[in-house]
Amino acid sequence: xxxxxxxxxxxxxxxxxxxxxxxxxxxxxxxxxxxxxxxxxxxxxxxxxxxxxxxxxxxxxxxxxxxxxxxxxxxxxxxxxxxxxxxxxxxxxxxxxxxxxxxxxxxxxxxxxxxxxxxxxxxxxxxxxxxxxxxxxxxxxxxxxxxxxxxxxxxxxxxxxxxxxxxxxxxxxxxxxxxxxxxxxxxxxxxxxxxxxxxxxxxxxxxxxxxxxxxxxxxxxxxxxxxxxxxxxxxxxxxxxxxxxxxxxxxxxxxxxxxxxxxxxxxxxxxxxxxxxxxxxxxxxxxxxxxxxxxxxxxxxxxxxxxxxxxxxxxxxxxxxxxxxxxxxxxxxxxx
Ligand code: GLV
Numbered sequence: 001x002x003x004x005x006x007x008x009x010x011x012x013x014x015x016x017x018x019x020x021x022x023x024x025x026x027x028x029x030x031x032x033x034x035x036x037x038x039x040x041x042x043x044x045x046x047x048x049x050x051x052x053x054x055x056x057x058x059x060x061x062x063x064x065x066x067x068x069x070x071x072x073x074x075x076x077x078x079x080x081x082x083x084x085x086x087x088x089x090x091x092x093x094x095x096x097x098x099x100x101x102x103x104x105x106x107x108x109x110x111x112x113x114x115x116x117x118x119x120x121x122x123x124x125x126x127x128x129x130x131x132x133x134x135x136x137x138x139x140x141x142x143x144x145x146x147x148x149x150x151x152x153x154x155x156x157x158x159x160x161x162x163x164x165x166x167x168x169x170x171x172x173x174x175x176x177x178x179x180x181x182x183x184x185x186x187x188x189x190x191x192x193x194x195x196x197x198x199x200x201x202x203x204x205x206x207x208x209x210x211x212x213x214x215x216x217x218x219x220x221x222x223x224x225x226x227x228x229x230x231x232x233x234x235x236x237x238x239x240x241x242x243x244x245x246x247x248x249x250x251x252x253x254x255x256x257x258x259x260x261x262x263x264x265x266x267x268x269x270x271x272x273x274x275x276x277x278x279x280x281x282x283x284x285x286x287x288x289x290x291x292x293x294x295x296x297x298x299x300x301x302x303x304x305x306x307x308x309x310x311x312x313x314x315x316x317x318x319x320x321x322x323x324x325x326x327x328x329x330x331x332x333x334x335x336x
Contacts (some may be wrong), residue, residue, distance in 0.1 A: 051073045053075060055077045059082065063293065075095065081242060105159050152206055156180075162182070179199045209237050237264075252281065263285070
């Protein structure tokens with residue numbers, strides 16, 4: 001019988017990262033994407049010392065109940081609203097996420113969505129692919145979008161990703177406003193060329209508003225019908241944060257009634273389902289939660305998740321020092 005620690009990876013992962021893990025642990029890695037019920041997840045976790053999970057897997061007290069073996073769960077993402085960290089701490093399970101390695105790629109993607117939504121990239125491509133261009137008398141005033149350069153960029157949630165988004169704005173000669181619970185240090189504000197404003201002013205003055213705040217119960221529907229009503233009808237809204245931060249039903253109505261020019265959405269309430277009205281509208285760019293999905297960044301995220309698991313299990317280069325633990329204090333109570 002193997003004396004190696006056992007680790008389960010719940011979704012297909014890069015072969016080199018799996019090979020690295022397999023040098024140290026007895027590895028069970030899923031080879032196809034799939035969803036599991038809480039009972040199935042609980043049964044899987046009962047049998048391992050560590051796990052790497054995706055954002056759709058919810059870890060709570062019920063899933064951990066009676067589990068005396070599990071030491072660590074690494075989340076493949078920076079957001080960890082799928083983890084009840086308090087319950088994990090109570091169960092003695094270390095939690096980790098993947099901050100920082102994805103900041104620049106996610107910031108790039110926020111810009112991609114903003115530009116695509118503002119300049120109608122997806123809608124015009126759909127029209128072209130449908131064969132409408134030849135023979136159509138395209139008018140000079142067709143496909144008009146809204147400019148990005150020279151406008152006011154608003155950022156709601158100004159952590160490290162928000163700051164990376166802001167830094168890109170100087171190349172577009174934009175004025176940058178942000179709202180966050182706390183003000184950034186002056187030096188950081190200067191580097192980002194960004195000014196703190198109240199949320200109401202952010203909503204009122206932004207030509208393009210990008211949401212980057214973490215999902216918490218308090219942030220649910222941070223952008224709903226009342227907030228949308230305060231925005232300019234010419235504004236573009238981008239959500240790369242989490243589904244549920246925007247009231248998607250209210251957004252769909254605002255977009256349909258042209259009370260908002262356009263939106264770019266990478267995350268959805270109840271994803272992978274998408275509000276049916278959003279699917280029908282041409283003034284919204286939709287993508288399946290891929291903001292961090294560049295080759296380099298997804299690799300870096302997977303490696304970081306693996307490093308956290310190995311370190312928590314006392315293995316690998318940073319044994320006992322998981323680089324991005326969310327509740328490192330649990331390790332003090334481990335006897336092995
Ligand atoms: C993606 O949404 C992440 O949290 O990394």
